[in-house]
Amino acid sequence: MDNLESLVDVDRGMISREIFVNEEIYRREQEQVFARAWLFVGHESQIPGAGDFVVSSMGEESVILCRDRAGAIHVFLNSCRHRGMKVCRYDEGNTVEFMCPYHGWSYATDGTLVGVPFLKDAYGPQLDRARWGLVEVAQLENYKGTIWATWDASAPSFLDYLGGYKLYLDLLLDAWDGREGGTEVIGGVHKWLIPCNWKFPAENFSGDRYHGVSHRSVDMVGIGPSGKGRRDMQERNEARWLDVSFPELGHSMIAFLRAHDSPLAPAYQDAPVVADYFRRCEEDRRRRRGEYWRLFGGPGTMFPNTSPLARQPRTLAVWHPRGPHQTEVWRWYLVDADAPAEVKDFLRHYYIRYSGPSGLTEQDDMENWNYAHKASRGVIARQFPYNYEMGLGRATRAFEDHGLRLPGTISDVTAANASENNQRGYYRRWRQFMEAGSWKDLVS
Amino acid sequence: MDNLESLVDVDRGMISREIFVNEEIYRREQEQVFARAWLFVGHESQIPGAGDFVVSSMGEESVILCRDRAGAIHVFLNSCRHRGMKVCRYDEGNTVEFMCPYHGWSYATDGTLVGVPFLKDAYGPQLDRARWGLVEVAQLENYKGTIWATWDASAPSFLDYLGGYKLYLDLLLDAWDGREGGTEVIGGVHKWLIPCNWKFPAENFSGDRYHGVSHRSVDMVGIGPSGKGRRDMQERNEARWLDVSFPELGHSMIAFLRAHDSPLAPAYQDAPVVADYFRRCEEDRRRRRGEYWRLFGGPGTMFPNTSPLARQPRTLAVWHPRGPHQTEVWRWYLVDADAPAEVKDFLRHYYIRYSGPSGLTEQDDMENWNYAHKASRGVIARQFPYNYEMGLGRATRAFEDHGLRLPGTISDVTAANASENNQRGYYRRWRQFMEAGSWKDLVS
């Protein structure tokens, strides 16, 4: 795409509708973005035992996440090397091998081609089995239980890819009391389709504090953990609101920084046990994290299509591209592994009524993404770029609060209420990926 | 399209099937035809009061037709300037503003951006509201109650675009008794989908007297206002049949010119009140129109996709493109505004049983367009052009009858029964639009 320059003008906050609806751009995205970037695949707790597997998706393609007999975790393309048949059509299970139902080639859980009918008689020396195992990702990382992978051997390590964003992603993945890791998935991954381009939800989660109107009906009805509004607002009301972006990485998050001298905030009042649990967590958190205890997360997006939501309802969403005009959403729900059963159950109920296609809140997001996309496809509409001017030029790369420095390009929107700092950072990186010839051009 | 020359050879009456089924040609049509031409949007009588609106369509895109608080009529692209959300998902209503459900930008009925949440705090000076109102059409015309618009500022005025066709379009829009204007829509716009390219119905209405076979079943059954055939034929039987085309504009109509000395023709015999009404109308018409009283209209097409039907059932149809292989039809029904209720009701019943997907007549047209399109898609079929030779070279640009001159390139088919004069004129103009770099190349 030689004309990306004119389509994505981040400095002026103008982005063409073409990048959402154009078929050729979509096709390029598969090669330039999804075949290169680190993508979220699943969670360790989904495959606890040897031979356990779940089927997941990377970009448009089906992959198998499994643990081999030796306990090592792998991610394979779910396609036979012989004629491409999907070797696993189950969503999950436990197996010793994946046998292809077409001609019976079978692959061990470490991907090696172990079974070939009539191997000696029919193939003799011709078939070099070692070269025909399942296609495996080039790099894989198990980061605090979350499994990430990339098809590109020249991609940087996951930690380099994550960069300074680590501090924020950890807000989701560490236990609420500040211990490293310690989160698990509660059973059941939501999967559903939305008729819009995959970047609508990705940018919305990257830092859209601005769409309160979408959810006003929920605020009126009240589904929050304290029975009011969407969430417990009080602690946020006395915190600084920060839109945190890493334009050079594409990652971003909505964050809240509480006052250095702020007291604990009451929450979950109508559920004493839960309220009690979180109070204890926060006490421990202060002890363990020092000044960082003050930092709380919200929704964010890790480039390109994974969105952590770092507070209740704590979730990880992946926006899988399914053609330029459709997105398949997968949603994982996280809780502290060792939280009391009652707390887990309380949160489970909250997640269900809040999130996904059966959640009161996100139904309205999807309606908006659906028709925002649809109304942007026409020959006239495509002449008018979207507006990303909000908060242009207000961000700092050197944020500090009472001696606490935070990484990232940060826009303090406590007064402004909202900015498009994060969206701009996201699309800046998106354009780099689309223009890059290889990872060489993407690492500075 | 450099090869349009070979695809559309109007002089020899050969037109390639490609122009109906080719995806690239379809894509070009959106830019070359629909982004430039004057298109029909709706009728004044649909939005009588301030704040009234109806949603309509121009080409593939949704637009809002509304009357602002000051009573002025506007047509806007139905898409928010911020992220493109459809600002109005209703078909009709009355409102003081259009509030976008995504982030709450709201637009007054004159299109100005009046509401932006957190404007001062979040945007400050960055957002120049004056530049971010709803996208409005470049030109709009209220012609005798019908609303027309174009996206192209360089397009000629509507009256120039209409040109000599005015005389014929007025046959639909003027009252039957010859007074200027005075027609209104009777509630309810038919909307439905047909699986064919939008040009099949457009060319059919432009002047296809030849497809009697399609409707023979209706002739046998009889649904005409006098309970026989499809229509009242008598007056047509003693009239001259004229196929009227304006190749330089693309417009055309089937017309009937009655003898200068012909008496009134009995009609609607089985409905005395209606018969009486039309008789009185024709007397007045003679008085008001002089020699022109003799001219009666039929179906026609105003380039590119609006088809007036200038006699009972008096309708306006628009053929909206919905991809190369699908058309969405919108159908408005017109009556004399001050006709007696009984006459309106009589005609309403006639319209319903005649027209649209529940009409006995047009069901068969749609079957034909559907399978004519489908059978033209294949690699072999596309090697064989359609035949438009009927009546080649028989038209005159100087038609006269007992001193009455009629504008247009006219083929008298009283003896021939039919011609393809109008279709040839239509595609001649279509090719000009497809080849033109801008309106400069389209006005001679």
Place this chain on the structure above:
Amino acid sequence: MDNLESLVDVDRGMISREIFVNEEIYRREQEQVFARAWLFVGHESQIPGAGDFVVSSMGEESVILCRDRAGAIHVFLNSCRHRGMKVCRYDEGNTVEFMCPYHGWSYATDGTLVGVPFLKDAYGPQLDRARWGLVEVAQLENYKGTIWATWDASAPSFLDYLGGYKLYLDLLLDAWDGREGGTEVIGGVHKWLIPCNWKFPAENFSGDRYHGVSHRSVDMVGIGPSGKGRRDMQERNEARWLDVSFPELGHSMIAFLRAHDSPLAPAYQDAPVVADYFRRCEEDRRRRRGEYWRLFGGPGTMFPNTSPLARQPRTLAVWHPRGPHQTEVWRWYLVDADAPAEVKDFLRHYYIRYSGPSGLTEQDDMENWNYAHKASRGVIARQFPYNYEMGLGRATRAFEDHGLRLPGTISDVTAANASENNQRGYYRRWRQFMEAGSWKDLVS
């Protein structure tokens, strides 16, 4: 396609997934393959009498197979020359003419344009009826009751196109007792859709002995004519297994050559009358065919998309392309015309339970083709070619057994169990078609 060389490397047994999922390649196939090759249309016994017709399909397009009043057989494009309307929307019938329902042009059963409403008045000399008959195929052949046709006048004759494959196709078309011809269709053509590229079934039938796993469930259940397995295996167990390919033609078949001294093999044990019939047939066959009696056929594919299955269930399948990702299958069932009713009925039951979407066996093939195709569409999957190495370099062009020479490039897989000799031959020819400028480049 300049890059076909890299996509189809038959010598190394590597074929890219692109040729199955790429839209551009699919489009080219319509012109390079289906507009040129000889295609199967139907069977004489479907149109016994003058005026009888059945609608069939060639590539993506609908055609009419009919017998004119003089008894001559024709194949026409099912599309009116005027505006392309499908002139016949019935599957079968008997008629004196095909009248187009749009404007009433009518065509005799020999394709001539015999009826044009208002011909004299409306067209006068303009329309040269002789030039506007139904589009007829360039060449047609009635080979032992099967009707074949091609759109390309420069194509070789059918017998040249068939070449040495004649010997094998006859195994299906000749009576079981060795007499020439003598087969007929038993009423009812199966028609259904499969979500995969048309070449998956074409290559599978060309000679895939290797997918036993697909059908193991059937082997366990047993639906064979002797109530066990899928088929009667015994005679095959003592025969030589031959994969016969004609790479220069694209045709191939799985064949069985019984020992020169082998006795008759018992079969159909649980149906005495049938067993008796086939025993008598084989005796006659030996008498009539001499040494060739030993040759029995199996599934095969005649380039590009017709698959004879030369033993019970004796069928002809055509794989019609319906877009890159969908195939419409048509299935004809053949029996010896003069077999006893009881035998025909026995076989009819066997065919139904074996074949097609209601057949126990082929349901599993379709599941595999469906998901093999689907799992090959992604950007990563398309980087990994399919493997066709099985039996590379083992074939001979000079096969002989006890003095019996057989034509074709033959791989004896009696010991190997299977090879991909036939698939390689098929794709070699496919690539030649895709690269050829015309038939000149295709005949050596």
Place this chain on the structure above:
Amino acid sequence: MSDRLARLLLKEDIEAFLYQEAELLDERRYEAWLDLFTDDAHYFMPMRRNVPHDEPEREFTRAGVDVNWFDEGKDTLTRRVRQILTGIHWAEEPPSRTCHMISNVQVLATDPADPTPTEVTVRSRFLVYRNRVETETDFLVGRREDVLRRVDGGWKIARRRIVLDQSVLLAKNLT
């Protein structure tokens, strides 16, 4: 008990009538179908609009006033049937394969005192599946409210109101 039973038999009776109607349509016995209507029958199917939830009165086009999908008497119905019977009504030639699935039959409260009312109002749901020629397929789904009148022993349709759950008609015709 006995009046509950009477109501039950009444409903059974009416269900049988509606199923038989579906049978006649799908068997293409259109003239017999026509006989199921009284001479003064009114056959009505409005169009539907997308309107704000608090302006429901704007949702449906009005019988006798607006243009509707259907708004007619037996005479026009008869012409529709006769057109199909001509055999050259191309939209139905070759004939479609249709299946009228009827469910949720509700007989609205009738005078319990009267076990054999002469008119009853009946609600039902329909799913019409239509498939024709090769792959052309439509689903028409919605609700009906019929007024059935008892005419010498049997039932006839005196009024029918059809509510189709579509705004833009997702089919090329309503035959």
Place this chain on the structure above:
Amino acid sequence: MSDRLARLLLKEDIEAFLYQEAELLDERRYEAWLDLFTDDAHYFMPMRRNVPHDEPEREFTRAGVDVNWFDEGKDTLTRRVRQILTGIHWAEEPPSRTCHMISNVQVLATDPADPTPTEVTVRSRFLVYRNRVETETDFLVGRREDVLRRVDGGWKIARRRIVLDQSVLLAKNLT
């Protein structure tokens, strides 16, 4: 009244039977489903053709003569069931999610004198919704005519004729 009541109970009885059959299928209790057929059962589903309205006799392929979708006895049905139970019938492994909706149940006139006939002919409509793996979805819609026979107290299916409202099968298989 009492014989109307008997007919009503008979119909109720048969509806319950058909609903239970659907339940067994969708619960994948195939062997129990098989038991609902008599040993001499005939299971028949013809293909349909597009033919002129005045040649209806050409529309359906014929039982016992032509190739049909199904035209078989209990033995073949049994093999179909056993194939699914192997667990390696890939077209049904992983198993499909199916829903058999049955409506328009009509018990054809039986001898009113006989309140408990031993054979009844029953018409019904079906909509089978099938969804499998990720997004694969089919609708199979049409009519059935069954002959049910009373076998020690319960009903069994002695003959079934299925009319699918499709010409080209719009699904990759009929499992």
Place this chain on the structure above:
Amino acid sequence: MSDRLARLLLKEDIEAFLYQEAELLDERRYEAWLDLFTDDAHYFMPMRRNVPHDEPEREFTRAGVDVNWFDEGKDTLTRRVRQILTGIHWAEEPPSRTCHMISNVQVLATDPADPTPTEVTVRSRFLVYRNRVETETDFLVGRREDVLRRVDGGWKIARRRIVLDQSVLLAKNLT
């Protein structure tokens, strides 16, 4: 006979209840619909997975343990209804056009001795057709198992289990 009759009337009664529920939903009378649930009602809809035929226990997500589509009481249902009634729940504004077709109603065996049980378990099938704005259309098809409780004369829903025949939800929401 008389107890068969009682069961018949019971079933009739329950069918009427389920049809009326569908009516309330499609008429958008959500508050009246809400009243059909007992205060302790449990509303449950699991997700489904593709799993080997011999591990059916893995197919459904579990109530009270896993994340499900629905797993809630009347309080949350009430909030859902109230949200729609705000008129700014964009996913339902403008309102959808829905049609709930209910079929295969089976009243599971109740104590024959007790003609008027206070709780009954009922199986049924549903096809929900939803169409909104212009051409947006969804089919939601599956089965329900309800426990109905008799509350002063009428029935109320005490437990509902909905099994949707989809794995990946083929719709953008479940409103």
